[in-house]
Amino acid sequence: MKNRIRVLRAERRWSQQDLAERLGVSRQTVNAIENGKYDPSLPLAFKIRKVFGLPIEEIFVYEDDG
Amino acid sequence: MTRGHYNPRRSLRAVTGIVIAEFEMAVSANSEFEIEREGQEEGRASWPYATLLFFGFFGTATPEGRRLARWTAIASAGAAVAGAGLALEWPSGPGRLVWAAVAPAMIIVLAVAYVRYLAALDELARLIQFQAFAVAYGFTMVVAAGLLAYAFTAPDPDLHAGWAAGMVALAELVRGAALAFFARRHE
Numbered sequence: 001m002k003n004r005i006r007v008l009r010a011e012r013r014w015s016q017q018d019l020a021e022r023l024g025v026s027r028q029t030v031n032a033i034e035n036g037k038y039d040p041s042l043p044l045a046f047k048i049r050k051v052f053g054l055p056i057e058e059i060f061v062y063e064d065d066g
Numbered sequence: 067m068t069r070g071h072y073n074p075r076r077s078l079r080a081v082t083g084i085v086i087a088e089f090e091m092a093v094s095a096n097s098e099f100e101i102e103r104e105g106q107e108e109g110r111a112s113w114p115y116a117t118l119l120f121f122g123f124f125g126t127a128t129p130e131g132r133r134l135a136r137w138t139a140i141a142s143a144g145a146a147v148a149g150a151g152l153a154l155e156w157p158s159g160p161g162r163l164v165w166a167a168v169a170p171a172m173i174i175v176l177a178v179a180y181v182r183y184l185a186a187l188d189e190l191a192r193l194i195q196f197q198a199f200a201v202a203y204g205f206t207m208v209v210a211a212g213l214l215a216y217a218f219t220a221p222d223p224d225l226h227a228g229w230a231a232g233m234v235a236l237a238e239l240v241r242g243a244a245l246a247f248f249a250r251r252h253e
Contacts, residue, residue: 016111025188025189025190026111026124026188026190027111028112028113028190028191028249028252028253029188029189029190029191030111031110031111031253032111032190032252035253037251037252037253038190038193040189044189
């Protein structure tokens with residue numbers, strides 16, 4: 001699973017810590033998701049969608065979808 | 067001239083306070099131990115490896131970490147007092163049964179504190195804890211099966227209570243190493 005969280009976060013000038021606080025997770029978790037080391041649960045993915053105000057498919061890309 | 071009266075409750079409180087302070091200092095003396103490390107380069111967020119390896123949790127930077135440290139210190143002090151009471155055979159007679167009840171009660175306190183800690187973690191931290199638990203559990207099962215086989219097959223097996231304590235210590239060592247390993251995999 002790929003994601004555009006790092007880009008979306010940079011566009012909003014948020015630090016990893018800012019995003020972590022908005023999501024209620026640790027900075028390590030945000031870092032692991034951005035680096036593709038961890039795929040978030042569905043509830044966390046929906047929280048990320050809500051924080052960025054974008055459809056989920058614009059944030060996460062399933063690798064088979066190209 | 068007034069004489070100070072010995073107050074066991076106050077003494078216990080003082081000892082507990084010292085143990086808690088020492089434990090919290092041990093796990094937070096270095097900022098590297100904190101799960102939220104300040105001033106860390108963007109795009110890099112290391113886990114508190116030393117704390118994971120030696121203490122089995124993510125440090126005292128968060129309220130749930132501090133709470134776990136506090137209750138672990140209290141339960142450890144209680145278990146140590148109970149162990150000393152049993153070892154010194156004091157008091158003699160049925161009074162010693164108190165220690166036999168206190169020791170498992172302290173383990174229950176530890177377990178409850180740990181469950182509450184797990185519930186307060188975020189999903190990745192909790193996953194890392196569960197993965198490490200699985201490895202430690204599997205390792206302990208293998209060692210226990212080996213000991214059982216030894217007990218049944220050796221002509222004169224030399225097994226005693228110390229083996230059980232050793233297995234607990236070994237399981238904790240394996241859990242610490244597994245925590246550091248799985249945290250590294252998610253960095």
